Amino acid sequence: AQRVTQPEKLLSVFKGAPVELKCNYSYSGSPELFWYVQYSRQRLQLLLRHISRESIKGFTADLNKGETSFHLKKPFAQEEDSAMYYCALGNSGYALNFGKGTSLLVTP
Amino acid sequence: DVKVTQSSRYLVKRTGEKVFLECVQDMDHENMFWYRQDPGLGLRLIYFSYDVKMKEKGDIPEGYSVSREKKERFSLILESASTNQTSMYLCASSMTGGSFYNEQFFGPGTRLTVL
Numbered sequence: 321a322q323r324v325t326q327p328e329k330l331l332s333v334f335k336g337a338p339v340e341l342k343c344n345y346s347y348s349g350s351p352e353l354f355w356y357v358q359y360s361r362q363r364l365q366l367l368l369r370h371i372s373r374e375s376i377k378g379f380t381a382d383l384n385k386g387e388t389s390f391h392l393k394k395p396f397a398q399e400e401d402s403a404m405y406y407c408a409l410g411n412s413g414y415a416l417n418f419g420k421g422t423s424l425l426v427t428p
Numbered sequence: 429d430v431k432v433t434q435s436s437r438y439l440v441k442r443t444g445e446k447v448f449l450e451c452v453q454d455m456d457h458e459n460m461f462w463y464r465q466d467p468g469l470g471l472r473l474i475y476f477s478y479d480v481k482m483k484e485k486g487d488i489p490e491g492y493s494v495s496r497e498k499k500e501r502f503s504l505i506l507e508s509a510s511t512n513q514t515s516m517y518l519c520a521s522s523m524t525g526g527s528f529y530n531e532q533f534f535g536p537g538t539r540l541t542v543l
Contacts, residue, residue, distance in 0.1 A: 329468065352530055364471075364518065364534040406470060410530040414459045414478050414522065415486065420470035 322347050324409045326419035333397050333426055341392040341422050343381075343407030352410035353390040355381055356418075359403045367392075367405070377401070397426045431455070432535040434519050440541045447506040449538050451519030458524045460502035461532065462486075462494065465516040477502055478524070509542045516540075 323346045333339050345351060355367040368376045370383040370390060381392045390407060404423050408416040435450035453460065461476040463486075473486030475494040483494050491513060495503045502521075506513055516539050520532040 326470075354531070363536045364520075366531050366533075369531065414524065414530070415461065415473055415476050415484075416530065416532060417473075418463075418471040420468060 322409055322417045324407050324417055324419035326405075326407055326422050328422045329420070330423045330425065333424070335399055335426055335428050336396050339394050339397040339401070339424065339426075341405050341407075341424065343390045343392065343419060345388050345390065345407075345409050347388075347409060351383075353381075353383055354408040354410065354416065355379070355390075355392050356406045356408055357403050358406070364406070397424075399426050399428060402426045432519055432521055432533050434517075434535040434538050436538050437536060438539050438541075440543065441506075441509050442543050443510060445506075445509050445542075447509050447540065447542075449504040449506075449517055449519075449540070451502045451504070451521075451535055452500055453502075453519075453521040453533070454500065455521060455523070455533065456499065457521035457533075458499075459522045460496065461520040461522075462492075462502065462504045463518045463520065464488070465518055465537070471518065474504065506540075509540075511542050514540060514542045 325344045353370040357367040358364045379394045406421045407419040410416050432453045462474040463471040472488050477483045477496040493505045516537050518537050519535040522532045
C-alpha cells in the first residue's frame with residue numbers, strides 16, 4: 321500500500337538555522353515525489369519535485385530509495401519560510417497521496 | 429497563468445441540506461480532484477476524474493458524489509450535509525503526460541461549515 325509519513329506535525333527553528341522536514345514513503349514501484357507548500361491565506365502550491373532536481377527558494381530534496389525518504393532541507397531558514405509543508409507521492413496513475421503535513425515556524 | 433477557481437470561499441449550510449461545490453479550471457487539464465483538508469489529517473482525496481463523465485473514488489468518498497459534464501468543471505455534491513463534513517475543500521487539476529505530469533494545481537479552497 322502507498323503511504324506517506326511526515327513524522328513532525330510542528331517544527332520550530334530560529335531564523336538562520338538549518339531546517340529539515342522529514343518525509344518517508346512506502347511504494348513498491350518507481351515513485352514520483354513532491355513537496356507542496358501552503359503559506360498563510362494562500363493556495364497550496366508545488367514547491368519542488370524530485371525529478372527536476374532543482375533548488376527552489378533555497379530548498380532541496382533528495383530521493384533516497386534505500387531509506388525510502390524524501391526529506392526537504394534548507395541550510396538557513398528565513399521567516400518567510402513559515403508555512404505548512406506537505407510531502408506527496410505520485411505513481412503511474414493520476415492521484416497524489418499526501419502526507420499529513422508539517423507546520424514550519426521560523427522565529428526571529 | 430494557471431487558474432483553478434472555486435465558487436465560494438466560505439459556505440454555511442444546515443444539516444441535511446444538499447450542497448454543491450463548484451470548481452473550474454482554465455488550463456484544459458484532463459484530471460480534476462476534490463480533497464478535504466483537516467488539521468492533523470492532511471489532504472484526503474474524496475473523488476477524482478480523468479475525463480468528462482468519468483470519476484473514480486478516492487480514500488473517503490462516503491457521503492459525497494461528483495459530476496463532470498464539461499472538461500473544465502468538476503462539482504462536488506454533499507447529498508445530505510452532516511456536521512462531520514465541516515472542513516476545507518480543495519479542488520485541483522492536472523494534465524496527463526508532458527513535463528508537468530502529476531503536478532497538481534490547486535484552487536483557493538472552500539471552507540464549509542455545517543450547522
